[in-house]
Amino acid sequence: MHIYDTAGQEEGEISEAHARWGDGFLLAFSLIDRRSFSAISTIHAAVAAARHTPNFSCVIVANKTDLGHLAEVSEDEATELAGELGASLFMTSACDGGPSIQAAFFELHRDVVRRRWSRRRRSSAKTVIEGFYKMFSR
Numbered sequence: 001m002h003i004y005d006t007a008g009q010e011e012g013e014i015s016e017a018h019a020r021w022g023d024g025f026l027l028a029f030s031l032i033d034r035r036s037f038s039a040i041s042t043i044h045a046a047v048a049a050a051r052h053t054p055n056f057s058c059v060i061v062a063n064k065t066d067l068g069h070l071a072e073v074s075e076d077e078a079t080e081l082a083g084e085l086g087a088s089l090f091m092t093s094a095c096d097g098g099p100s101i102q103a104a105f106f107e108l109h110r111d112v113v114r115r116r117w118s119r120r121r122r123s124s125a126k127t128v129i130e131g132f133y134k135m136f137s138r
């Protein structure tokens with residue numbers, strides 16, 4: 001597995017090449033930074049535009065749950081956004097030893113694999129149907 005971190009890029013900025021290259025997207029924001037929350041929709045839209053579909057493997061990570069007293073974004077808002085984007089939401093903190101972050105990566109990987117198998121099944125079913133069609137149309 002290759003993980004590409006878009007570290008240091010302007011919020012909301014993602015290159016088209018990266019958007020096409022990825023099989024799955026873990027979109028993370030900080031619960032204590034509303035701007036990072038707003039950037040999630042922008043990034044999701046940019047990936048959807050580059051891939052010509054809003055239907056791609058994606059999980060939303062709401063990080064810094066340990067800093068609740070500084071929160072600028074509520075869990076309800078995060079849940080609503082994840083629902084709108086059709087993605088699972090993970091409330092995480094890098095300070096808790098990382099089980100919630102691990103769970104986000106596992107879920108993303110599971111979804112990537114599930115989609116890959118479902119594409120393969122569709123394509124082999126299509127091949128069988130085309131085979132039958134050729135046999136009986138001779």
Ligand SMILES: Nc1nc2c(ncn2[C@@H]2O[C@H](COP(=O)(O)OP(=O)(O)OP(=O)(O)O)[C@@H](O)[C@H]2O)c(=O)[nH]1
Pocket residue numbers: 006007008009063064065066067092093094095
């Ligand atoms: N309290 C707390 N601090 C965190 C948490 N996650 C990251 N940090 C801190 O937040 C700061 C920024 O973390 P980074 O991992 O550099 O964030 P980033 O989004 O990758 O930043 P860029 O490299 O600019 O894209 C660092 O000081 C981290 O230690 C968290 O869950 N809780």
